[in-house]
Amino acid sequence: MHNRPHASGNSVASTRLVSRQRRPRGTEVPLGKVTVGGKRIVVIAGPCAVESRRQMFAVGRVVKKAGAHAVRGGSFKPRTSPYSFRGLGEKALRILKEVRDACGLAVVTEVVSLSELPMVLNYADVLQIGSRNMQNFALLEEVGKTGRPVLLKRGMMATIEEFLLSVEYILSQGNDKVILCERGIRTFERYTRNTLDISAVPLLKRLTHLPVIVDPSHGTGVRELVPAVSKASIAAGADGLLIEVHPNPDKALSDGFQSLAPHEFTALMKDLALIARAVGRSL
Amino acid sequence: MHNRPHASGNSVASTRLVSRQRRPRGTEVPLGKVTVGGKRIVVIAGPCAVESRRQMFAVGRVVKKAGAHAVRGGSFKPRTSPYSFRGLGEKALRILKEVRDACGLAVVTEVVSLSELPMVLNYADVLQIGSRNMQNFALLEEVGKTGRPVLLKRGMMATIEEFLLSVEYILSQGNDKVILCERGIRTFERYTRNTLDISAVPLLKRLTHLPVIVDPSHGTGVRELVPAVSKASIAAGADGLLIEVHPNPDKALSDGFQSLAPHEFTALMKDLALIARAVGRSL
């Protein structure tokens, strides 16, 4: 009947590399031509998985026009079932690069394991580490060594403390270009896929010097809830959003039920600009 | 190995009294001179417990000046331990009434059990049912019979579906003046007291015709996080907030660590007005 360890209080020890005390003004992480963590709110948008050149160009043009700064799309998909669609691999990476060049959008894509890391480095501006890999420590250290910006998603079962210790694995390799992403935690609720932890946004901003973004698509799992939660995230102080957009959500190979259609995304961007201004920022 | 029942999909059955389909334009519930559920954002503020006339007048004047519409304060406190402070009882109710008359604020206070319901009816504009009583069905039916506005808090481990069925107990007695309150659910996280479920706001607004407010004080349990989460709630579509304010939080008899000091509350109200405007509403 021992006490369980828990968070140590008012702040993260300043001996930790992630601690806000080590860099009170905060860190800005490059995302193509902009940075995350400054006055500007950044938006990364795109489908769960890259399915075809046609799909990605359709998305890229729409989200660029609506004001997004980067495009996302899975090339290698970690799937709960071995029988699900697992991504187009390098073909997807090449498509992403084409979209980047044609539309002027940075590319964010997930690295699933060590073996494809060198390949992904050839194409991605930002390396995403997904929530299932938040404690894949070997992978964290390797992306740390690359020096490339990293978008690290909180595990769906991870405490804030564990999330920050995973960040420490990356920082301890000399790479401080890390974007933190809240994407919802697992609870007993059934209307939603996860429960987005909105308080994680101001908490992470206080404890660390790193930028914090929110993924409202996985965080709720419900398309109709994405706009409200996106607005809430910016109001809570998030530095950006990662939003699933698909040209035809009902035909998506994965996660269509939580993806916005192009017109929904465009309308949301206008609303977000108003919220950004209300908190002294711009989109 | 039976399937577990879960939420039935896109909407609550229209046979339920709470269903949005039964009243698409929504219900406005009276709160003193204003209503909850219309264009105006309402704010209910005050300490966890009524401690003294002096304390309550100090709070009342400050929150009124800052723009709050109602004062809250516990008269009978449901406490986890029988050895904790349990409230001043009717003395507290009399103080609340004096503050109402002097400051022009509506009074919201909790009914803990059937036995003091008649007494509370003499003093309160709105009857609060706390999260521990969300499934005290006898109490729900009795407050339903009174016809008085009710503020029902979601249980800390209740699904949205269970929350809505508890609302049905009140509505089925002919009382549709119910304000729903999201106040955080229990998870494994330890930096915060509860995890505020921000997606519950747009979800409840879609499923029901009732107004929805948020309690960021219990929802986070951390004073420093209250402003960000309050702003997020309004951005997500909440109709109001229930905020703990104490003239001297560090000396509060309960919940001081999550209460705002007067100057913090005043500053927050200015920020909230900006967010309200950004979503087409006013404070």
Next chain:
Amino acid sequence: MHNRPHASGNSVASTRLVSRQRRPRGTEVPLGKVTVGGKRIVVIAGPCAVESRRQMFAVGRVVKKAGAHAVRGGSFKPRTSPYSFRGLGEKALRILKEVRDACGLAVVTEVVSLSELPMVLNYADVLQIGSRNMQNFALLEEVGKTGRPVLLKRGMMATIEEFLLSVEYILSQGNDKVILCERGIRTFERYTRNTLDISAVPLLKRLTHLPVIVDPSHGTGVRELVPAVSKASIAAGADGLLIEVHPNPDKALSDGFQSLAPHEFTALMKDLALIARAVGRSL
């Protein structure tokens, strides 16, 4: 960012009435002609709700023959939905008393609210407080005042610490005849209705001097899992079991999917006797 309070370590403070340190040899609570908390394992069996005299006599005869010590059955049912069957009320209580007299079984039945407590006292040997009422503090104090044995179920969202503080409400009224019941907590798992916390059994036995029983029917919500979890509970040191049995589970008005049929219960009792012997006890 304050620390969250949590359990205080190796033991419950000896100033608490529930503490094992106050009565190292443990407390035995009367259940009709036997006691709970001694060498004997006790079994309380019966349907979720009393539906008819015929049903209850059928159950009573079967469970008595199989070796059960008490019969259970709901007279007033707390239901999540106001539109569900809520019990036969005093008629059910009269049936339970007849079964007791005819079969020689003690009667355990739930008290749902203060208003029917006097009536239930006329019929019940043990007052059950259900998990939704674990923090109905007014009710806890009143059953404490009666001096009647109480079976208190852990709330589905309650920590062990909160459970023990609720027990303190009863003990502080001078009534130490309290049986603790683990009945599963709410988690994200979907194959089962709740997750039975088996470690709560040895933990409660160490921290308190009170007897501990397990409800495997609600704890799993799945008939096929009840036998294994019942055996596990006795092996873990439980003093007894509360098992749902229905003469025709598929036609039960409530909880049929988790009720054992008579022949299943009879077979289980034989297996339980073997486990009881293996841990130095008898059934």
Next chain:
Amino acid sequence: MHNRPHASGNSVASTRLVSRQRRPRGTEVPLGKVTVGGKRIVVIAGPCAVESRRQMFAVGRVVKKAGAHAVRGGSFKPRTSPYSFRGLGEKALRILKEVRDACGLAVVTEVVSLSELPMVLNYADVLQIGSRNMQNFALLEEVGKTGRPVLLKRGMMATIEEFLLSVEYILSQGNDKVILCERGIRTFERYTRNTLDISAVPLLKRLTHLPVIVDPSHGTGVRELVPAVSKASIAAGADGLLIEVHPNPDKALSDGFQSLAPHEFTALMKDLALIARAVGRSL
């Protein structure tokens, strides 16, 4: 507001390789000279981490004498913090092999990432995949290809359904020598490190044809609770146990608070033999 997918009912589809319907009599997996999944209960014991030859020989002799069938010990430790002890690497593996040869115990040790898999294959009888790697799909497929017996731990916040889909990754590579291990899930409870899901044992035995063991050390995180939960696991139908034993728990480099001392383990084995007999098995 879509329905969330959930478990599909009474059984796992027979098209899945893991389904009990594909092999009703069950699978026995080799563990050195014995098998897991037959009449015999198997016990794997040892420290969290291999710290020295002296430590491991002390443990090996004690657990062998007490009746254990295999020794465990971490060579590469996945640690939440990059600043914690991470294991002795190949030196630890060599020590484990010496203990195996000297004591006649099979060796179970964890594979943390793809890079050290070839090395671990030179030393281990059974490859353990830890709970943080339950969804490291690349690693699952690689251990599947080796054909070596695998001990797969359930993730600390994985549903049974997700656990079984991860198993499918291994089976789909032609390796059906998989031992399932329940090790506790994360909940809100604070007296214990995790909440051991005892119902997972009979549930997994019904749904799959694979052997199921329990890790009561991580499952509770509390040394004093390990004996009771071990007995419960065998009574519930588990095919074996994975127990942390350390020659001097208070000086262990990791997890000492949940490790049994040698005399505690020896006493437990005697009690387990009695429970095994009560359920028609032997130790």
